[in-house]
Amino acid sequence: MNFLLSFWRSTVGTKVVVAVTGLMLLGFTLFHMIGNLQVFTGAEDMNAYGAFLHKPEVLWAGRCVVATSMILHITGTVRLVRASADARPQGYAKWKAQASTFYSRTMKFSGPIVLIYFVVHLLNLTTGAEPGHIALHPNYLQTDGVPKAFENLTLLLATPPWATFYIVANLALGLHLFHGAYSLAKTLGLSGARQLRLARVLASVLTATIVGGNIAITLACLLRLV
Amino acid sequence: MRMKLNVWRQNGRDAKGAFQKYDCPDVSEHMSFLEMLDVLNERIESEGQDPIAFEHDCREGICGSCGFMINGAAHGPQPRTTVCQLHMRSFKDGDELWLEPWRAKAFPVVRDLVVDRTAFDRIVQAGGYISTNTGSAPEANAAPIRKDSADKSFDAAACIGCGACVAMCPNASASLFTAAKLAHLNLLPQGQPERLIRSEKMVVQMDVEGFGHCTNHSDCEAVCPKGISVTNIAMMNLGYVQATLLSSPREGSTDD
Amino acid sequence: MSLPPNKLPTGPIQQAWTERKFSMKLVNPANRRKYTVIVVGSGLAGASAAATLGELGYNVHCFCFQDTPRRAHSIAAQGGINAAKNYQNDGDSVYRLFYDTVKGGDFRSREANVYRLSEVSVNIIDQAVAQGVPFAREYGGLLANRSFGGAQVSRTFYARGQTGQQLLLGAYSALERQIARGTVTMHPRTEMLDLVVVDGRARGITVRDLESGKVSSYVADAVALGTGGYANVFYLSTNAKGCNVTATWRAHKRGAYFANPCFTQIHPTCIPVAGSYQSKLTLMSESLRNDGRVWVPKDPEDCGKHPSEIAEGDRDYYLERKYPSFGNLSPRDIASRAAKEACDDGRGVGPSVEGVRRGVYLDFADAVKRLGKPAVSEKYGNLFEMYQRITGEDPYEVPMRMYPAPHYTMGGLWVDYQLQSTIPGLFVIGEANFSDHGANRLGASALMQGLADGYFVLPFTLADYLAGMKPGGLDSTHAAFKDAEREVAQRTNTLLNIKGKRTVDSFHRELGLMMWDTCGMARTDEGLSATLKRIPELREEFWKNVTISGSGAELNQSLEKAGRVADFLEFAEVMCLDARTRAESCGGHFRTEFQDQGEAQRNDAEYTHASAWEYTGAGNAPNLHKEPLTFTYVKPVTRSYK
Structure with a gap:
């Protein structure tokens, strides 16, 4: 198994791990958003969906995949950020971006914001379900250990401070996702001009869909449209 | 034209460096950037001071010797142009310029604007060749090579090894250089027998030298005097994955 | 000392090189690593020689003044490389390339050398392609050719406008492979400042580490110089700024004859x-x-x-x-x-x-x-x-x-057919020697000659030399090495202590302008005589009034330049002397007095020879030795373009 360790230790290997786990987290974010769109179809659908997700085998399988991806994604990134700092111990007095973009250079800032978003989101809507845990929520509802997903979500996002937090957090997520999605295509070896153009379009569409969907949900709750 | 220069002066590898100001009152717009420094150096030297050390040789943009940062851009503001081909007409009268050496752990400053780029040679030593002894070559036209492969290979082979990619990269990564070397050989039929081992070893050496990693900013491509494409980096990544994860162990590989 | 035999082969020219290769001695593969060979310069000639000798198993040390061997000035060659492949079916052949090159050289080169060059030209292309040199190709996947420099056949192989770069990167990659294998030790940023001759044989070099300033010596069983040409004697040229005559000039002062220095292109x-x-x-x-x-x-x-x-x-x-x-x-x-x-x-x-x-x-x-x-x-x-x-x-x-x-400079150190100079054990390859181009070089032939010498000639002729001697038996504590080191250090100190008023470049510019005016495109007895009078004066002023800042124990680019300009100031004299002595016009050497309505007038009766100059000490006039040239296959004719 040494070859896996050497792979992980190389910068390209670490990057590939960050890219693959990034891809998985992107998938998770996308499906999570699509699931949440059920807020528009009513409490019944959404709560049934919530109950399905709370089946132990689904719940723990999902949690394992997401947690492993996140741990690898974050450890990999930390390794890379440190390697990057080591590679240039003395910085420039002047440095002017030539092609890099705001979102490409702010990955290491948008990443932690997304992490905070993730943790707060768990505290808002997940931790309350466990006995003895307190939810960061105005009025957390559950029946038999299964949270009432629709009510919890709509109530939370109807409060302007939380709605604002979710909108801002989603914009940061958008910054992260756009560069991440396009970048991971290249890291995973996509090199043809046509394929790269396609990857860029796909990255934009995915980012817009996820961020747009999430913000739409937030606004709908805030304006009490659902 | 009058130029105000802030030049990084550093006496040796371990010395502490600092910017020093120079006023260049009689700059002609037809001068190359290095000729402006030549004139300045003549003046500095006739005043008994040490002239500014900077690397240069062919002064026609092909040897890759020259290069430093001008106002935060490797080789200065003109795209696809080494600093020796950059002319003063690219600047305005009265401009203030900051001249800094390439900065990277793997490129230690030797003196002033001169850095040590031998790390690049060691990356090539790790596998940037086709193992063919003199005399063992088959007839040149024995194997046709697709023109587009040869052209793409050439595009990558045009790298002059100046180090601007490393200098400009926010992560001080040598990915563009290494990937260009790999693409040059890996795109040709002659390069196939050693493609995997080459892909593995050169990437490993790049890490050993202390270069950073690639986060797909593309700043390297923007300052590359030969316009080498970052898509070569994607090919390098793929080659490395194939070499390390998807093939059987080879003699000399980093595998157990 | 009279000119040593040129070792030209006898018999039919078509078989000459094959027969010579057979008659030369070989070094047993197991013994090769016991022989140390120094290669100075890492351009096409130096890199290809060092790599090939490394592949053969010799213990090679390669030196260059640049920070990496890949930057040698061969990299700047644009046009292409000739080879008698006849891929275009337009009537080319080894014989035609030979004929064109002898004629293009205005009948001032050796037929046997040129024939060998044409013969191995085809191997160079094979070798370069195998190394991955991306030559231009046709849509069918085969190599493309173009006609170059007025040739009537398309025999030039090219890689866009960067043929020199691609060929050098090929040789460089072969060199780096040998460095990785440990057969070649590379010494970048190291400048050769003297040749060490022991018991009449070249046994090593004295160098200065350009970063630390340290002067040291390397001992070897043979030395090969691939240090390029001297066009920078004109200050302004298309050569890289670092190109210089120092290595060949110092070898000249140790006994290697300088041939045809006035032949410049x-x-x-x-x-x-x-x-x-x-x-x-x-x-x-x-x-x-x-x-x-x-x-x-x-x-x-x-x-x-x-x-x-x-x-x-x-x-x-x-x-x-x-x-x-x-x-x-x-x-x-x-x-x-x-x-x-x-x-x-x-x-x-x-x-x-x-x-x-x-x-x-x-x-x-x-x-x-x-x-x-x-x-x-x-x-x-x-x-x-x-x-x-x-x-x-x-x-x-x-x-x-x-x-x-x-x-480009066609002149260079005199070598025999074996590429050996007048000092046994000192070999000279590429532009640094005088051997193949006569008075004028054809387009796309410089790359060909550099690689021919390095890949396909020197490895054989060097073996023939080494096979006749015992390896080693000497170290750098020998008096000859210590003396050379002392002289180099002394010279450096002298330069640094002049502390005059004029910069090195100002001397170089003055010399260059003078050379360009009187020993450039058109030369006259009168102009050359005036310059010959002026050079010693300028040299004297240089040694009294040059200013160099900094010390000798650091990276000091002014000091490097000063050493090179000092050598140009000596070399320029023999160049002008050669130009004045050759009272005819041929190839790149145009004497205004010898023309027929603007056309160069060759004087075959008196000047069908190579002029080899022997150094006789500072302040003494050099001795001229003439190597007669014979033309058995290509009969001299007059060029006319009216």
């Missing part, structure tokens, strides 16, 4: 000097003359005008006028001299530098009218871009300005 199409600060000249491909028309104003009064204000009738298309059959495609030397004459006549164009306008127009207006802008751009777009980058002028709007510039 001037390239007709280079971007003219823009100001007194000019540091080097940039070559523009000769292919521009295929469609561009060369002209200057008829009236010197018009020279300051914008070209569009000069009426068609007031323009002098002098090449078309003087050489109606070849016109703008007249050979390099003729086109160069004609440009100089026009400017000397006060009809040059462009900025006036030191009171003279030195430039002629190369006009594409007719070509654009005839072919359309897209067609012109397709052919010359990248060259136009390069021109615009340097001059800031758009060649579609304003005619290009061109002027000849020193480009």
